[in-house]
Amino acid sequence: MTQVGEGQEAEETAPPVMTFGAPTAGEILAERYELVEHINNDSAGRLVWRGVDVILRRPVAVVLRYPGGDSATEMLQAAVAASRVIHPNLVGVYDAIDEDVRAYVVREWVDGRSLRELVADGPLDPARATAIGNAVASAIAAVHATGMVHGNVHPGTVMISDDGRVVLADARTDGEDSQEADIRAVGGILYFALTGHWPHAEAPLRGATAGHGRAAIPDAVRDASGAIAAPRQVRAGVPAYLDDLTMDLLDAEIAPPSSDVLSAELGRLDIPAEDHFLDQTGTIRFTADGVEDRSPLAAAGGRKVAIGIAGLLAVALVGLLIGIATLGNDDPETEPVARPSASTPAGDATPAPVVRKLTIQDIRIVDPDSRQRNELSDAEKMMDGDENKGWETDTYYSANFSNYKKGMGVWIDLGAPHTVKSLTATLSDSGVSAALFTGVGDFPSSSQGDKDLVKGFKTRIGQPFEQHDGTKMAFDGFDPEQKYQYLLFWITELPSTERGFKLGVQEISVQGS
Known part of the structure; x- marks a missing residue:
């Protein structure tokens, strides 16, 4: 179980993290957060602990940096900014404290794995990759709606909980990235989920060196010119529409859509099979029996039954009328109006067809x-x-x-x-x-x-x-x-x-x- 800080565990060859005065299990920070278990050290020189909020009695993740002060400014600013954006696909940030000797951020604990760890077992099927891409795009759209940039979207900061929830963690505020970079990173997430390869070798994961250490992610398959292979060229079974969207997001020559438009598009594609009968922008069409509900919002199921009954009655009525017309051929008044008149010789005139x-x-x-x-x-x-x-x-x-x-x-x-x-x-x-x-x-x-x-x-x-x-x-x-x-x-x-x-x-x- 990992709760990576920036999505990257320290590499096996990385220098030891300076932890003078590092905490021990059982210590309580800020008279509120009890440290329970040291989970890992990330490549940014931070310690990640599983803890408990002793006041609210809920699990938390505590990310500590030594020392605090100026060296922790970016981490604390990012935490404060992230705490202002509440979204189901963003990790909740609860607290940010600077004690000078050390600084730490307290955030939501997620029981699960990062996307990097999940894909280590093999690329994901297109439906699951779409669902994860949709969640990440939704989170990015929420961040961008506030005018901020996440700046740290990659397989290590995308967490998948044990109950299937997808959340994005560890935004940065160092000004190195842009909203466009966030959007193109969603294309990288889709590419990685579908292939197990990261397409941004020119911008490797923070703290990671391509091809070295356990934090590294395999680079995308490339041709002699350095162009990446499309997901469909790497593995079979990737739908053309998903392949095209992924490659468009990664193509610097194609202007990407805004994050809210991308979120809407992935949301359209991310529809569970059991929900395909729903109108995605309107009322659910199947409700409990409601005989007295005559409003336009009544369930279509009831409407179809009513139409079916009306149709049967109409057929029965038409059949009855035809029968009467057939049995009454001797009565001139029951003859069809298109029949030749008595003054017109039979066969000399053909009536115009009735539209x-x-x-x-x-x-x-x-x-x-x-x-x-x-x-x-x-x-x-x-x-x-x-x-x-x-x-x-x-x-x-x-x-x-x-x-x-x-x-x-x-x-x-x-x-x-x-x-x-x-x-x-x-x-x-x-x-x-x-x-x-x-x-x-x-x-x-x-x-x-x-x-x-x-x-x-x-x-x-x-x-x-x-x-x-x-x-x-x-x-x-x-x-x-x-x-x-x-x-x-x-x-x-x-x-x-x-x-x-x-x-x-x-x-x-x-x-x-």
Whole structure:
């Protein structure tokens, strides 16, 4: 169990730490903090102890430096600054005391291991690496929101508790780093978690020498020019979107996003499988039975049941009317209005087809470039007649799906070939770019199935919309001599919202005969 001070244990060849007057187990500092066990010495010349706050009776970590005074100024200033930022992914700082002979910082005790120690057992799977990157980015965003810089983000300062909580420790205030360096360090954390290699050889971990001692971390795999290999080149199974994000953060030629945008993007990617049915920006869609709840926030489960019952009643009513019409053929008043009149010879005139709203037999989301496929739910809400409910994309940090996707689509099955007059999509916001295509056949709902579907739907209907200035998008370029069963509404650009780029498709309706 380590509670590293700056994330780095002293190297095996490091000189002994000056500990004149060093404390002993059982000593109580500031009449409050009892030292229980010496954990380790870090490479910054500090002693790390496990202790107990005898007043609040909680475990603490005590980081001591000898001597205090001027040599401990940076440590104490960093502790004071860190104590002002409260965040679940930041180690809590409780106290900072300078006794001249020594100085010490009292902070939260974390039962767990550093990321450096965790990855020593082997690189992490992409989902866990994403979760850790998300936690670190969230912590950094909280620090940056105060105008401060952490300045010490690396695998040794990222702690993973035994209960899975990820926290960032030991900020610095020496002015050597910037917010951009913090953000790029998150890319280093992702790279290290995925590969077990640290990509910042030009800026080694403080107090560590690459390739020497137990504090060292293996450098990234590099080509002859010194360029690092992408995570996907180092190991198999790294998703393309995570590989691209990591390498973009490490590329000095690409301006990094702000820490809050990066946090939002990693938060979007870090979604537990069991929570994929939730609307990440709205009300939970499944609640306990509530017959009297008629508000728009009622659970969709109940709504679907109601729609299903209404649908069955509607089918029954239509069947009854058809039966009556069939049995009543001898009564002229019950004949269909499109039947030839008595003055028109039978067969000499064909009535014009009646344009009506066509029934959508099936609808689903097409997402060929995503391996997580966590945006597939709620497609049926686009055909329930309620424009207040619909399907939504996740939130992205740019209009083109953060460069992770070429687009997303809505696949529509009319059940049988029809003459189609128009398709109208009701959208949550203006500024959407989209097109409509048709093709032949159904495909399985999988990454490969979606790829095959997109390849097969190449016949475009009408002209595409580019940053459409309205929320109603109508396609009417259908060939009246052709019949259509399968359509693909393909979205290539998302509208801007207060939190990023996101689209809701509230309703899709098809008119034809």
